[in-house]
Amino acid sequence: MSNKLFGKTKITLLGAGCASLSLAARANELDAFDFTIVDSGAYSSKDHVWGFWCMPWLLNTNSMSRKKWFKWKIVSHDKEVIHSTDLFPYSAINRNEWISNCNKKALNNKVHFKEKTLLNDISQILDSRPPKVPEGNMLQHFVGYEVESKNDIFDDTTAILMDFRCDQSLGMHFIYCLPFSKRQALIESTLFTSEIAPSKFYDNAIKKYLNKIIGADDYKILREEKGAIPLGVFEKRNPLYDGIGGNGGAIRPSSGYAFSFIQKQIDKIISSSQSGNKLKVYVPHSRFELLMDRIFLKVLRRRYELAPRIFTNMANSLSGDEFAKFLNGEANIKLWTKVIFAMPKIPFIAGFFETLKNKDPRW
Ligand SMILES: Cc1cc2nc3c(=O)[nH]c(=O)nc-3n(C[C@H](O)[C@H](O)[C@H](O)COP(=O)(O)OP(=O)(O)OC[C@H]3O[C@@H](n4cnc5c(N)ncnc54)[C@H](O)[C@@H]3O)c2cc1C
Numbered sequence: 001m002s003n004k005l006f007g008k009t010k011i012t013l014l015g016a017g018c019a020s021l022s023l024a025a026r027a028n029e030l031d032a033f034d035f036t037i038v039d040s041g042a043y044s045s046k047d048h049v050w051g052f053w054c055m056p057w058l059l060n061t062n063s064m065s066r067k068k069w070f071k072w073k074i075v076s077h078d079k080e081v082i083h084s085t086d087l088f089p090y091s092a093i094n095r096n097e098w099i100s101n102c103n104k105k106a107l108n109n110k111v112h113f114k115e116k117t118l119l120n121d122i123s124q125i126l127d128s129r130p131p132k133v134p135e136g137n138m139l140q141h142f143v144g145y146e147v148e149s150k151n152d153i154f155d156d157t158t159a160i161l162m163d164f165r166c167d168q169s170l171g172m173h174f175i176y177c178l179p180f181s182k183r184q185a186l187i188e189s190t191l192f193t194s195e196i197a198p199s200k201f202y203d204n205a206i207k208k209y210l211n212k213i214i215g216a217d218d219y220k221i222l223r224e225e226k227g228a229i230p231l232g233v234f235e236k237r238n239p240l241y242d243g244i245g246g247n248g249g250a251i252r253p254s255s256g257y258a259f260s261f262i263q264k265q266i267d268k269i270i271s272s273s274q275s276g277n278k279l280k281v282y283v284p285h286s287r288f289e290l291l292m293d294r295i296f297l298k299v300l301r302r303r304y305e306l307a308p309r310i311f312t313n314m315a316n317s318l319s320g321d322e323f324a325k326f327l328n329g330e331a332n333i334k335l336w337t338k339v340i341f342a343m344p345k346i347p348f349i350a351g352f353f354e355t356l357k358n359k360d361p362r363w
Helices: 018-024 056-064 093-109 199-214 259-271 287-302 302-315 320-327 333-342 344-357
Strands: 008-014 034-040 048-051 067-069 071-075 080-083 092-093 111-113 126-129 137-149 158-163 170-181 182-193 219-230
Touching: 008 018, 018 093, 018 259, 034 092, 048 056, 048 093, 048 170, 048 259, 056 093, 056 259, 056 302, 071 093, 080 302, 080 320, 137 199, 137 333, 170 199, 170 302, 182 199, 182 219, 182 302, 287 302, 287 344, 302 333, 320 333
Parallel strands: 008 034, 008 126, 034 111, 071 158
Antiparallel strands: 048 092, 067 092, 071 080, 137 182, 137 219, 158 170, 170 182
16 A cells, blocks of 8 residues: 555544644645544534634634733732733633534545454544553543523633632532623632542532632523643553544643644644655643643642642733733743743742652553
8 A cells, every 4th residue: 555645645643632633624724644533433522612812823713713802910818819811711612513523624635534443554644542540640620501690600701720719628629600691600629639429429529619709699501611731741542643623632731722732743843844845743731831831730639739829920020912822831930030030939949859759651
């Protein structure tokens, strides 16, 4: 079998999720390559919301945005930090809308779809199936309810990225709230720990938040979403293939944000492509960022009670635009210095030395 089809280099994409389809949707920018997506459909995801800052490389999401917030806040028991921006609003899109739009574009681009393939057909394989995550690794896990209330109860001008006024008994826990209107919002109970919590835990947290903090008494749950995002750098699902998306290191370990980094990774694949050569896949985080994220997760694992202080201090040290840049891997030395100086010193120094001596594959 040849690895060329009509002079084009054959690329097989394993999995039909965010990364594979986002790349296939742009196959028209990769004329010298012929793409096939392979997915059995056995692991297809339910619909959910992707939230991200609308950075310059994400302007193609504008037409699909359910809402944009030019203000967001981080809240603890004793502090509230509100950021605003003109440049990088926080945006939310529906997963299924993005996926079906990419699907359409991929079909227009003559991308082939198969349920299974014989991998003796020589081609470059870009594997987007989930990586191997060691037992006991840090996860960002959450359950969210999209709710509709009878009355105007949400401030729809401001996204709540983190509200720590919730049960901290299992580890770092916060409520994420995207108010789509005064009556409709997505409320998520989110933890950064290595163990998934019993479903009652998230349910209680969301209902208590709605009741006690938002003051909601008459609402209905429109839909539910849940997920567990592994935080760290992991062995690829198959070491012989190039990984993309979560399997290509695109998830930011310290935050679990991935959508924006997947699009960044795809931009780089396209801009570095050369006819006749394989596609190159880059991890969209620097070595420095990954080291800092590892230290950060060590601190959050051991000293989770510090999380409200760490996040409010970090937000307080940056402007809205700087915060968006920082969370999107666009921080310069000045921003890093501000953040480092805002952190509690002793736990981070201990975390640094632990990172240096610890070869544990778990993050
Ligand atoms: C509910 C939820 C909410 C999220 N919210 C956000 C957010 O707000 N912002 C953000 O930036 N990120 C968010 N993420 C994280 C991230 O953006 C998504 O996980 C994103 O879909 C990752 O893209 P991917 O292509 O790497 O993996 P996926 O989109 O998960 O695609 C993986 C592919 O592999 C296939 N597959 C899965 N398991 C197997 C298996 N065992 N064998 C074979 N094939 C398999 C699947 O069918 C799928 O086609 C969220 C994740 C979830 C689950």
